[in-house]
Amino acid sequence: MTEHSEQPHSDNPALAPATTETIAQAVADIRSHHDQPVIDPVAPRERYFNRELSWLAFNERVLDEACNTAHPLLERLRFLSISGANLDEFFMVRVAGLRGQQLNAVEHLSADGLTPAQQLGAIGESADGLMRRQQVVWRTIRHELAAQDFHVLSNDKIDAESSRWLEVYFREQVLPVLTPQALDPAHPFPFIPNKGFSLIFDLKRISDGEPIRELLMIPTTLPRFVRLPGDIARYVSIENLIRRFTALLFPGYELLGDGAFRVIRDSDIEIEEEAEDLVRYYNTAIKRRRRGRVIRLRMEGGMPEVLEKHVCEAAGQGAIVSEATGFLGVADLDQLTDENRPDLKWPPYTPRFPERIREHDGDCFAAIRDKDIVVHHPYESFEVVIAFLKQAAQDPDVVAIKQTLYRAGKQSAIIRALIDAAEAGKSVTAVVELKARFDEEQNIMWASQLERAGVQVVYGFTNWKTHAKISMVVRRENGSFRTYCHFGTGNYHPVTAKIYTDISFFTADPRVARDAGQVFNYITGYVEPHDLELVTISPHGLREKLAAMIDAEIDHVRAGRPGTIWAKMNSLVDPAIIEKLYRASAAGVQIDLIVRGICCLRPGVPGLSENIRVKSVVGRFLEHSRIFCFGDGEQMPNPKAKVFISSADWMPRNLDRRVEYMLPIENPTVHEQILGQVMVANLIDTEQSWLLKPDGSYDRVSDAGGKPFNLHRYFMTNPSLSGRGAALKKSEGVPRLKLRRGGA
Incomplete structure (x- = not known):
């Protein structure tokens, strides 16, 4: 969250200049590609929710989990503390940026048409209410803890x-x-x-x-x-x-x-x-x-x-x-x-190690060579990712490793594996992102250790963050080279991998390998990629690819076929993408969005977004994976649907000022797991979900007398399709999920 200049923070999305013009340009771009009119952006406050207030609404949902009596008491206390830590960071970064604008008389408007001063006023009122509620929740939890022989004593009680x-x-x-x-x-x-x-x-x-x-x-x-x-x-x-x-x-x-x-x-x-x-x-x-x-x-x-x-x-x-x-x-x-006090916490959970890897006697390369595999964290162990790199470090046939590092944690087995590989004489390249907020100091330390071990350390771009999570391992096989790749939606961080839901995708597809090689050359040598076969990256093409996929669903509706979009992300802020989604809704495309945190899109507004539904999932694990799905002319889920995993949220910074990736999933088993398991489970969850209303408020989803469904519990108790391997055929299988609005 800094050197403090008298200029606004150029890397801060809240401080992006002239958002009204950005909106107008977004609509103009849509018009240039379509002959049908779109709704004019005449009332920003009626089209967009304020980014900062939407974030505060997310933190209210986090705080609400501290009131959820279905959770153990100390887990409720943990949610309360998280809401406090979140609010601290919000003031350190977001409010600080707006305050800087105000002090320097910068009057750039937010997407919803508010000046910095107006936003600060609204933030102050909302944040004060949230902080008052935190104190009420703390008094309640403290009282309930005391009833369980857990006491926080005032001086008069000693x-x-x-x-x-x-x-x-x-x-x-x-x-x-x-x-x-x-x-x-x-x-x-x-x-x-x-x-x-x-x-x-x-x-x-x-x-x-x-x-x-x-x-x-x-x-x-x-x-x-x-x-x-x-x-x-x-x-x-x-x-x-x-x-x-x-x-x-x-x-x-x-x-x-x-x-x-x-x-x-x-x-x-x-x-x-x-x-x-x-x-x-x-x-x-x-x-x-x-x-x-x-x-x-x-x-x-x-x-x-x-x-x-x-x-x-x-x-x-x-x-x-x-x-x-x-x-x-x-x-x-x-x-x-x-x-x-285990009686006041969630029962401990031990992640599964994918059976697919065990079937190959722990040989990650053999398992990946046999078939693409996806690992669903935290239900499946992050140890798979560490094992992949450890095996690469120890394998005499591995000649090169390339790795991006955004957040690696304090005790990082990933760093140890890269050092071991370099000391074994392998060519090792690490792209260390120094601009990973609040991890800069840790990353500088890792970079120094890596360099001392002989790793080629690259810091990427000066103005852009390298946010893509990619590993490449080049191995000598049968007189030639084969490249194994890992693409993650989360960080190479052993702690967050236990509480963040993320996707790790492993493949030996030569097309992906060629694309990954170009991405690394772009980061290390500024050599812009050309003719990428599968991977799409920002800031070169990811925005355009997303727009084209939305346009394709509009075209399906015009041709009399179903148009469907499902997307899961942490934040939805980008005005141009929001305008595209509005246009798709107006054309009749059915859109379901799972946005955990900030959402500036206003759903369910007649004539604007009546075909868009937005939900947020907040529960035991933090939903972090980015998954984008397009029906391709059929109702979802279907085997033909275009399914992508990504490192990018739909925010201006991710699409314009970061190096991100988006990768299509083609393997049928992995496709079914991500679309039919992960996405459907998120859509039908009734126990940890909130629905965003047109007025910006969130309502907790109710099972309305139906069968309740908890997506985290489902994945904790059922094996994945991709990681289960041959053992799946010998068992009764994984309970299939059916999409029915409001329940499973």
Whole structure:
């Protein structure tokens, strides 16, 4: 989320210039390809939902999962903490960008026709309501946890024995790392880092009545909650612990008043076009990120007015100030979910390892050579991807490995495999994306380690992110070379692969191999691809390919055949694609969209989008895969449908300012799994789904007396088609799903 320039962030979609003109151009482009008229873009607010408010609506759905009594208590608490972390990032990036526009008098309108100031006003109202609701949810969960012998204690609920233990803990584990700082003309208010949590005190010296004001920044090395010893979970927040022993921190002083506060700073990194050395630039920019402008100041309710004024003045003009009526720093509640209480968590789930690989004695190359295979994470283990690269590193017949790295995690087996391969004398190329937000520092470290091992490290484009997730392994076989490829909709990240639903596709198709080779040459050598056989990439052709596929469905309807589009993604923002979908709806194409997060398209509006339905799935796992399906003249699902997996959401940044891929799925088994299993399951889910209404609100899907269906449970309990292999034929098979509106 930065170097902070006085110019708007060029990489930030919310800050894209002249969206009204963009909309007009999108409609003009549609007209240039079709002779039928389209609806004029005369009322942006009636055509589009605001991007930022749509994101806040998504976070409301996340928060709603914290209220879902069907979930175990600590999982509900985890959803609450996620909603807090999401909101922090939203302010660090999105609100920071809008605030930058406002301060620099940049009046570019959003797609729905709002100025930055209007958007900030609407965001403030919506975010304040969300934060108030977070406090209500926390009080409810805290009360329910207490009924399960899980306590977060206020100071007045701590017994004498516990108080004695806490005092020893405070003296030995906390006090040595605390550094109070006096605030007076000789000691100005210090810098508070991003997400810094602090206490401010007004004190009076007992000996002579001399007043003093002290600031205490709570070090991040201290836990937010201290667990009392014993079998029963009892926690005390760090701020309450410090307050309990203020006399030990300030001996000889009387406490007159205190308050807690937390700051959020502008944390986006803007790329300078002339940056000559990206690594050096990012090392500097990461340090500057920590010193960005204060965007949000959150203060504890009940803070004395004089202290509140002092903190506000120190934050500077432009900070969005709000008061917390309860717990400050909701994201920190995640620490409590580490408690060993399996009865308050989801039953543990162990991903399956695909039988297809086992049937080939663990030989990934033999299994892929036999037939394309798709691995559906997290239901099937990410270890398959690691095994693929480990085998490549150890195989003497492998001569080259090429790999993109967007987010690899802190303990990355992927990095280890690439290093092992390079040390074994193989040609290894790693495209490391330094612009992976909040992972820049980690990626710089990995790049350094890879280079020391002899890996050829490439940082890609200065202005574009390399977001495509691709691996290539070139192997010597029978006197020639065969290339094995992996295409993922998610990151090469072992942690997120356990909670994000993503697709990993493995193939030895020579056409895909040739295309992948061109994509890597484009990233490493700026050699633009020509005559790609199967893969489509952005920013060269992906937008046009999507538009052409939508147009083809319109043509099917005109010819009297069914026109159908199913698409699954994280966000739908791009005005030109939205206009294409509106036009398809007007022509009679039936469109079902599964958009987990931001959706700027307004569905179900007569004359505009009455044939478009949008749902969002929020549940135990985070829906992350991007899948696009086109009926090709028949109702879906059907074997002829055009099915694609992709790394790209339908956003301007993905289609115009990132290197992304889209790949058609041709293998019949993989095709059936993705279309008939994954997409149908998402469409018929009734337990974790929300329907987007024309007014922008979301209604939770109800089974309406029918049979409930939970897509995550289905995939946790049923094997995949592609990964099951020959074992599928010997079993009773996988329960087939039928698409019926509103249920399975």
